[in-house]
Amino acid sequence: MPKQVIISKLGGPDVLKYQDYNLPNIIKANDVRIKHSSIGLNYIDTYHRSGIYPLPSDLPVCPGMEAAGEVIDAGSEVVNFQVGDRVAYATPPIGAYCEIRDFPEEKLIVIPEFLENDEVASVLLQGMTVEYLFERLHKIKKGDFILFHAAAGGVGLIACQWAKSIGCRMIGTVSTKEKAALSKENGCEFTINYKEEKVSEKVMEITNNKGVPVVYDGVGQDTFDESIKSLSTRGLMVSFGQSSGMVEKLDMHKIFNPKSLFYTRPSLMSYTLNREELLNCSNKLFEKMKNGDVKSNIYKKFKLNEAEEAHKTLQSRKSSGSIILEP
Ligand SMILES: NC(=O)c1ccc[n+]([C@@H]2O[C@H](COP(=O)([O-])OP(=O)(O)OC[C@H]3O[C@@H](n4cnc5c(N)ncnc54)[C@H](OP(=O)(O)O)[C@@H]3O)[C@@H](O)[C@H]2O)c1
Numbered sequence: 001m002p003k004q005v006i007i008s009k010l011g012g013p014d015v016l017k018y019q020d021y022n023l024p025n026i027i028k029a030n031d032v033r034i035k036h037s038s039i040g041l042n043y044i045d046t047y048h049r050s051g052i053y054p055l056p057s058d059l060p061v062c063p064g065m066e067a068a069g070e071v072i073d074a075g076s077e078v079v080n081f082q083v084g085d086r087v088a089y090a091t092p093p094i095g096a097y098c099e100i101r102d103f104p105e106e107k108l109i110v111i112p113e114f115l116e117n118d119e120v121a122s123v124l125l126q127g128m129t130v131e132y133l134f135e136r137l138h139k140i141k142k143g144d145f146i147l148f149h150a151a152a153g154g155v156g157l158i159a160c161q162w163a164k165s166i167g168c169r170m171i172g173t174v175s176t177k178e179k180a181a182l183s184k185e186n187g188c189e190f191t192i193n194y195k196e197e198k199v200s201e202k203v204m205e206i207t208n209n210k211g212v213p214v215v216y217d218g219v220g221q222d223t224f225d226e227s228i229k230s231l232s233t234r235g236l237m238v239s240f241g242q243s244s245g246m247v248e249k250l251d252m253h254k255i256f257n258p259k260s261l262f263y264t265r266p267s268l269m270s271y272t273l274n275r276e277e278l279l280n281c282s283n284k285l286f287e288k289m290k291n292g293d294v295k296s297n298i299y300k301k302f303k304l305n306e307a308e309e310a311h312k313t314l315q316s317r318k319s320s321g322s323i324i325l326e327p
Pocket of ligand 1: 041042043044125126129150151152153154155156173174175176179218219222240241242243244245266267268269314315316317318319320321
């Protein structure tokens with residue numbers, strides 16, 4: 001019998017349980033049956049597990065949004081995929097923490113020949129996120145400063161490389177000197193240790209008191225105030241995650257009016273709304289990987305039955321780059 005990880009109650013990493021399960025006898029007409037070889041771990045999985053984000057269905061639920069593998073069967077109306085194809089995905093429906101699953105073909109991506117399955121499972125969700133953040137939500141440009149929090153994380157190290165490839169001057173925050181060194185190796189021009197230094201003061205020093213036109217903040221609660229202080233007049237606050245906790249109620253007038261700031265709380269799902277957007281987004285990432293601008297940074301591979309340990313590692317801020325789970 002195949003194995004999966006499920007959540008039967010919301011809570012800490014210890015609610016992730018490894019167990020046998022049954023596959024449906026019949027594959028839905030538009031679904032493809034995939035044997036996973038590599039599963040991407042993302043911060044959103046911890047939000048689903050803890051209940052910060054609502055789950056799409058009642059418990060028990062198999063979490064996970066990203067995986068790569070091989071097509072082993074297909075529903076009667078599947079037209080674009082066949083047995084043996086190497087495929088990947090990074091969208092709902094959740095349920096990636098398992099050995100084999102059925103997944104809708106409209107959200108499936110073909111893995112390019114030049115990439116290994118592990119590489120794709122480690123970059124697809126985080127890399128597509130950087131694509132929409134830097135290319136579509138706000139187009140970063142050569143010579144511009146940007147502030148990006150948690151620059152040595154999974155999304156962060158891809159952001160460092162992407163910004164460098166454009167000539168954009170990224171200021172990245174990190175919690176240790178090792179993470180600072182790694183961010184710089186990946187193309188981040190300036191780093192700030194936000195445990196030791198006041199972020200806005202350093203940003204003003206670097207930008208000659210102008211501030212940055214855009215802040216990308218995936219840390220949330222702990223960084224929000226300093227992010228706002230670091231922005232230039234008419235700057236854009238992109239609040240795209242909350243690894244330190246949710247930003248609670250905002251006083252809109254007090255926060256955004258003095259500098260006429262813009263604010264957005266985007267999600268990858270809203271930037272990959274249909275198949276065309278999904279393929280444009282993933283192809284842009286794959287192009288960056290093909291020409292060597294972006295490479296995957298796998299911090300550690302855990303076995304699928306070590307999902308609890310993997311979540312603990314991610315949430316304890318020990319990791320840099322991406323984490324994957326191996327079925
Ligand atoms: N909106 C979207 O479309 C979208 C898509 C993908 C990801 N995201 C968000 O992007 C962020 C990064 O995701 P990721 O998967 O790449 O994770 P990650 O950056 O690898 O891990 C989170 C990092 O946040 C930093 N951090 C700061 N305070 C923390 C705290 N109190 N607890 C835990 N970590 C803390 C840590 O870096 P330091 O040790 O350097 O502080 C940690 O390594 C997450 O908020 C995620 O939800 C959003």
